Amino acid sequence: MRGAIYNYLNDYFKRLGLSEDTLAGKTKIRSIRIQVSLKGLNLANFSPESMDNANDLNKLKSILESLKLGAAA
Amino acid sequence: MNSYISSAIFRNSNDIPSAIEGKNAGLIICFYGSDFDYTELYHTLKNTKIPFIGCMDIARFSNAQYQFETDSVAVMTISKDILEKVGIIAYDMRKTTSNHAMYQTSKDEYASALKKLGFDLESPDMEREFSINILYGLQSANSVLSAQNEVSLFLQSVGGSSGGKLDFKSSSVICSKGMGAIGATAVVRLKPEFSFMIDRTSSFDSHEGKLVVTKLANPRYILEFNGKPAAIEYARIIGKNVSDLSPEVYALYTLGVEPGDGERLITSIMKDDGNNGLLTYNDLLEGTELSIYKAKTQFEDRAMKLKMLDKEKLVGYISFDCVLCYLARDANEEIEKIASLYEEILPGIPKIGFGTFSENFCGANVNQTETYLAITKR
Numbered sequence: 162m163r164g165a166i167y168n169y170l171n172d173y174f175k176r177l178g179l180s181e182d183t184l185a186g187k188t189k190i191r192s193i194r195i196q197v198s199l200k201g202l203n204l205a206n207f208s209p210e211s212m213d214n215a216n217d218l219n220k221l222k223s224i225l226e227s228l229k230l231g232a233a234a
Numbered sequence: 235m236n237s238y239i240s241s242a243i244f245r246n247s248n249d250i251p252s253a254i255e256g257k258n259a260g261l262i263i264c265f266y267g268s269d270f271d272y273t274e275l276y277h278t279l280k281n282t283k284i285p286f287i288g289c290m291d292i293a294r295f296s297n298a299q300y301q302f303e304t305d306s307v308a309v310m311t312i313s314k315d316i317l318e319k320v321g322i323i324a325y326d327m328r329k330t331t332s333n334h335a336m337y338q339t340s341k342d343e344y345a346s347a348l349k350k351l352g353f354d355l356e357s358p359d360m361e362r363e364f365s366i367n368i369l370y371g372l373q374s375a376n377s378v379l380s381a382q383n384e385v386s387l388f389l390q391s392v393g394g395s396s397g398g399k400l401d402f403k404s405s406s407v408i409c410s411k412g413m414g415a416i417g418a419t420a421v422v423r424l425k426p427e428f429s430f431m432i433d434r435t436s437s438f439d440s441h442e443g444k445l446v447v448t449k450l451a452n453p454r455y456i457l458e459f460n461g462k463p464a465a466i467e468y469a470r471i472i473g474k475n476v477s478d479l480s481p482e483v484y485a486l487y488t489l490g491v492e493p494g495d496g497e498r499l500i501t502s503i504m505k506d507d508g509n510n511g512l513l514t515y516n517d518l519l520e521g522t523e524l525s526i527y528k529a530k531t532q533f534e535d536r537a538m539k540l541k542m543l544d545k546e547k548l549v550g551y552i553s554f555d556c557v558l559c560y561l562a563r564d565a566n567e568e569i570e571k572i573a574s575l576y577e578e579i580l581p582g583i584p585k586i587g588f589g590t591f592s593e594n595f596c597g598a599n600v601n602q603t604e605t606y607l608a609i610t611k612r
Contacts, residue, residue, distance in 0.1 A: 189388050192388055
């Protein structure tokens with residue numbers, strides 16, 4: 162699945178109403194990205210062009226769910 | 235200098251109260267050497283009734299100088315004119331305290347302090363509210379940071395772990411709520427006319443290859459990378475033999491993950507176990523795919539980040555800079571050059587910092603990094 166991780170994360174940010182256009186949004190996105198990395202998904206490996214596997218996508222979903230950020234879970 | 239924040243070096247605790255008198259201080263931050271009498275410092279600061287946090291270190295930064303002597307203290311005062319609210323919390327971090335106990339105590343204390351101060355845990359003010367952590371350096375910071383992330387993922391935090399001599403045998407943290415093997419957190423809300431920024435700098439080039447953590451003995455003890463003995467696989471990927479591995483090589487070729495936005499969260503290798511296992515300064519999870527980085531001069535990256543700050547509006551700068559960065563500057567004979575950089579780019583702006591045994595940045599524990607807090611007037 163090309164860009165699956167990149168796209169899922171961006172959709173997740175949108176569902177939370179977060180945008181890089183504001184300092185608050187940018188900082189909150191940074192916090193989420195840091196948590197995803199700390200919980201074992203090195204986002205250096207994923208881009209809009211990367212061919213991502215289902216295991217990594219499931220791992221991302223599980224990490225985001227563990228953050229308990231409500232609307233986007 | 236400005237009327238909001240000031241910093242200075244002292245050799246005697248008794249000189250501090252008169253020096254800070256009239257500054258309307260609402261928060262004191264201090265960093266002291268391993269031979270400085272911190273018990274006396276604690277009682278002196280306690281008597282001022284001003285909230286404070288501080289710790290022992292191996293070296294510290296004040297204004298335009300790196301201080302390596304062990305018998306001085308760098309003190310920064312932040313005026314009440316900037317601060318709307320300040321809360322100090324402390325929690326037990328003795329080596330006998332379990333990770334779970336540290337997690338639970340720091341979580342309870344943190345949640346209670348934030349509620350008491352009226353912070354919105356789910357949606358803090360991202361421009362005015364933050365935490366400064368000073369954690370006991372002979373314990374892992376990860377359990378405290380995990381607890382804080384649980385309480386409020388979006389409240390930004392910055393800080394570091396206390397140091398001391400490089401024998402890693404003694405260290406201490408002091409704050410208004412106690413001293414010794416503790417963690418201390420200052421929770422702050424700035425007045426509406428002020429805002430803050432938390433950021434980080436590390437100086438590495440990407441190196442080819444990936445190391446997947448495939449077997450851990452514990453979160454800081456790697457047995458295998460890519461299904462092979464950790465030291466052998468690490469040496470292979472950086473083009474060395476296992477017999478070449480040393481603290482210098484570990485500092486030169488370090489590991490990390492990236493959140494995908496240009497940041498790098500560094501995990502440094504401390505040493506090998508004599509049996510091809512590797513011990514790290516940071517917690518890891520099995521299955522994590524680590525990137526590899528090669529250290530380079532700190533000059534360009536620091537200059538770039540400092541230039542991004544608005545020096546016309548900046549009123550104070552607090553640095554939490556890895557002791558390995560201090561040692562690398564020393565080894566590369568860059569101490570003066572980089573210290574001068576701060577003063578050239580941020581002339582006259584009060585600056586303070588210390589050499590940390592690990593740094594924290596927005597909930598992440600990192601190594602070989604400078605994390606910093608910059609306070610600006612809008």
